[in-house]
Amino acid sequence: MPVFYGHQIDSALMLGTAQYPSPAVLAQAFRQSGAGIATVSLRREGGEGQAFHALIRDLGVAVLPNTAGCHSVREAVTTAQMAREFFDTPWIKLEVIGDHDTLQPDVVGLIEAARILTDDGFQVFPYCTEDLSVCARLLDAGCRVLMPWGAPIGSGRGLNNPYGLRSLRAHFPDVALVVDAGIGLPSHAAAAMEMGYDAVLLNTAVAKAGDPVAMARAMALAIQAGQLARSADPIEARDMAAPSTPLFGKAVLE
């Protein structure tokens, strides 16, 4: 199970709290998913979302506030500070958005904001790309968790660059890695876990499914399957067919 900044979490699924049909459905989805961490946005609701934030606290899972919707270092840092005060946690999922349309992370701003926040005592979960040098810089800045995207936020496209994600895993075997964003199907989540990722963070795939509660359960099962597969040492793919039943001694049909 994943360990983030010294805290072991009982589930490799991290679930976002936006866009559900209702808080009641959100709570049921959380129960079915067994998710260990809830991400929550502070920015749009401001300080007046107490009722909703109380519902999130009642889920009984660790809360990871995020800086969703921030487009500059300053905005992100200010939002992180508000979130720390509001949720009483040093954890922050750091998002600095570079492009309004693709919601692609601004990696330059991200590194800068990560450094400022780490120096200020935060434990930063940066939403980043799978670029090796960007990730190395984020580690230099003090991050102990990296959260590369699978695909753009909300796109449901899965793992756009499996090679890059695999290579990141191989380069940083001891860093907690989370695939964040882009997951649309349980198979995408399973694939991330099979690659050896520590956890998967998703939101839209569950919240906007026709039946969010059923999809939450499906994601939980897929993540378990992927984790189990990883620990079971899967075989390598190969070009040569390898029959699992011996041919020798079979009846000749011609």
Place this chain on the structure above:
Amino acid sequence: MTRITILGAGVMGLAIASELAARGLSPRIIDPAGPPGPHGCSWWAGGMLAPWCEEESAEPTVVRLGSDAANWWESMGAHVHHGGTLVLALSRDHAELDRFARLTREHRGLDGDAIAGLEPELQGRFRRGLFFETESHLDPRQALTAMADGLAAQGIGIETGGTPSGLTIDARGLAARDALPDLRGVRGEMLAVRCPEVRLTRTIRLLHPRIPLYVVPRGDGIYMLGATMLESGAKTRVTARAAIEMLSSAYALHPAFAEAEILELGADARPAFPDNLPRLRRRGDTLFANGLYRHGYLLAPAVARMAADHVLTGQIPEIMDEHHP
């Protein structure tokens, strides 16, 4: 005769008063803010009577309870416009249209020509859409005023003070949080614009993964654009972000909206329970009617009927989750 006092003269309070009056009762109405106006969240609503579209995110209960709303409103003197709802998406968001179609019923798919047939103004702008022919909309302010006038004609005024007597029906919306701790505010922001160049005749919903928009024609070239949904009870003014996003969506619907005159920017908080469904609660001599969420005009008739049934017959309606008379 049963003495009844209704607290709150928003859509819920007035609908219950109207329903009781229609059944021969003469309730008192108390609202410190007086007759319906900008102080109440139902003033800022879209007024869509669109149960089928709402099914995209709402429980089936909403569809069932909302299906007769239009008839009720007409019987109370509201002008209901029966043009149906046209649901559209820009070509790159067609996946949103497919999802919407899967999650809803009572619609048919339209191609570009059929869309232009319904709304000539949209000629050449959209290739695909969904038409919910049986849906309708009303103008909330006209509907509220019609109810208040109808009640006044029967001698039922809106008092701004006084002590409740008899059975109290608490329909104060979000203000009832003092008694209903599981009630929360869901902030909504809207704009009203005048844009006579755009001639749309029915409610249009423009789907978008992040910034969905609906446009409700109010006549005389006036359109209501709405509405945001934020988990917040803040009643502060419209943010620049909300205005920018809704206006840019309207511009995507039709570029002539760029020249629209902005008449109003409005924001308020809708009262909602955790499952976003309405509730009746009976505690002693108080009956709470609340939690209409974004379905004020769609569900007020059904909730008003159930409240009246309870008052008159003691019946326990399906949406009553507490009953301690």
